[in-house]
Amino acid sequence: MANAKILLIEDDLTYSKIIKNFLEKHDYEVDQTSKINEAFVMLDKKPYDLIITDYRLPDGTGMEVLENIVHNKKNTRVILITNYSDIRTAVRSMKLGAIEYITKPINPDELLTTVNEALKSPPTRGVPEDQASAVSKSPKKTSKTTAGDAYVVGKSPESLQLEQYISLVAPTEMSVVVLGESGTGKEFISKRIHEKSKRSGGPFVAIDCGALSKELAGSELFGHVKGAFTGALDNKTGNFEMANGGTIFLDEIGNLSYEVQIKLLRAIQERKIRKIGGTKDIPVDVRIIVATNEDLSNAAKKGEFREDLYHRLNEFSLKSTPLRDRGEDLFHYAAIFLQDANQALGKDILGFNEEVKEIFKTYSWPGNLRELKNIIKRAVLLTTDDYIQKESLPVDLLLPENSSTQNSNTNDLKSSFEVQEKAMIIKTLNEVKHNKSKAAKILNIDRKTLYNKIEKYGID
Known part of the structure; x- marks a missing residue:
């Protein structure tokens, strides 16, 4: 895109200058800033075709920039710059709407190719007001896909067994819980179940519960009527109505508030929903598949997740192996x-x-x-x-x-991933002087998840 306008958000001023000069030599117009708040002011004053933002910034994270773009439906694209310690956050950013992520140290040729490809892609879009999530006909996650977004069955015993389980549960109406780490393809597994089910002709609606605000989650899932609350300027169709006759996929289910969990349980039990502020029940015919990287069973025992809802959802479970x-x-x-x-x-x-x-x-x-x-x-x-x-x-x-073999000399030791995760949490807590709210924000997890991990790893 000739003379495309780029906003670079990077707090390493030397690094930022190098990137700016390099891109300007290739005929791009580049503005730069080191802080998120300044970036938001610049975005209000001037349209940009592309934002390149570092993940860790002095006054927040690059995810906040991405969320701002999505929320305000700005006609732009976002590339996230990460370190390898933030790789799981980068994966999540793709699900939220980032065009691409690149890792430091940045190679100039890689940067230029990524920028060129990003500018050819559709802009990062916010979700339309009349729908809380796109009806997914081609899931955005790229875990088990080729360039054509086709599901590819692995060759390992774990993958073959997973495919066998999918084939067994897909034709049923059972609710399914898909377990696994970020990036292991939980949404693709869920879409695979839908495609092999009797509901394959109906919609597949995917929602990231971790990206829903607690205040609006009920409205996003079940809809609202005009005037139900401040800002409800019109009637809204919720995700459950959109998924009628098909499958609804709820990712990061553990992030839903207790109140929304009650409404979800009612929707499952009675196959009816009621819009926020509404007085009429709306019948829905929806199969529910949920995903989580948390231990919902343990959360239910602790009272952090409704136990009755957990058992209604967990009619069948699948594990996506890392x-x-x-x-x-x-x-x-x-x-x-x-x-x-x-x-x-x-x-x-x-x-x-x-x-x-x-x-x-x-x-x-x-x-x-x-x-x-x-x-x-x-x-x-x-x-x-x-x-x-x-x-x-x-x-x-x-x-x-x-290395995956580091600290893994025997089966009794924790996996390398857990060692790295623990180290990352400790490092972040020390940086913010054990302010858990700030730490959770930097790590891009909610406070409940952070507390669970602190307990799991025995962090003081």
Whole structure:
């Protein structure tokens, strides 16, 4: 896009200047700032085609920038810059609407390619007022997908068993809980269930409960009538009505408030909903699939999640295994992503050399398949030989602490992922002087999840 306007939000002024000068040499107009509040003022004064924002900033995080764009429906795109410690946040940003994420240290060619591709993509859009979530005909998560967003069954025993379970439960009307880490494809699994069910001709509506504000979650899910509350200027159709005759997918279900949980339980039991401020019951015919990376059973026992709702939802459960625990899938998906990257970048890389294969085998893959796809695309861009070499990989991938074998000498020790997660939480708590609200915001999790993890890891 010729003369596209870019807003760069980066607090490392030297780094910011380098990026600005580089992009301006390629005929882009670049404004820069180091703070989120200043960025919001600039966005109100001037339209931008693209925002490139660092994740960690002095007065907040890049996720707040993304949420502002989504909420205010600005006609722009967002690229998130992250460190490898923030890779799971980057995965979540894609679900919320980010066009792409790139990791530090940034390679100039990678940056330019990412910017060019982002500007060809549709702008990051807010959700229309008359619908709280897009009716998903092509899920946005890229975990188990090729470039065509087709579900690809893995070759590992875990993936084959998962596919068998999907085939068994799909034709039924059972509610399903899908468990697994971010980036393991929970939404794709849910869409797979829908597509193999008798409801496949109906809508598939996907909602990220973690992105719903507590004040408006009830309205988003069940709708409201005009005048129900301040700002309710018109009637609103909720997600359950939109999903009528099909499947509704509720991601991060544990984030719903107790009050909304009660309404959800009623919708399941009576197959009826009532809009906020409404007086009439509306019948709905919806199959419910939920996903979480929390232990809902434990949360129910602690009174943090309604136990009766948990049992109604958990008629059948599936586990999406993280990439580091299903070795046979690693190079199966790597080959698919290599083919996708070759096609996207107009290259013909044949594969990975043995050293790269060994690095892939020992890396912990905290961002799962999304991270694998991005690393391969970056490496294809930088590779000039027939095979991807170690030099084309991000530096962080080569660090010993990111190895899946680190601290995992016996089955009795915690996984490398848990060690990294604990270290990240401790580091963040120390940085904010143990202000848990600030820590939760920086880590991009809610306070309840943070408290659970502090208890789990025995952090003082």
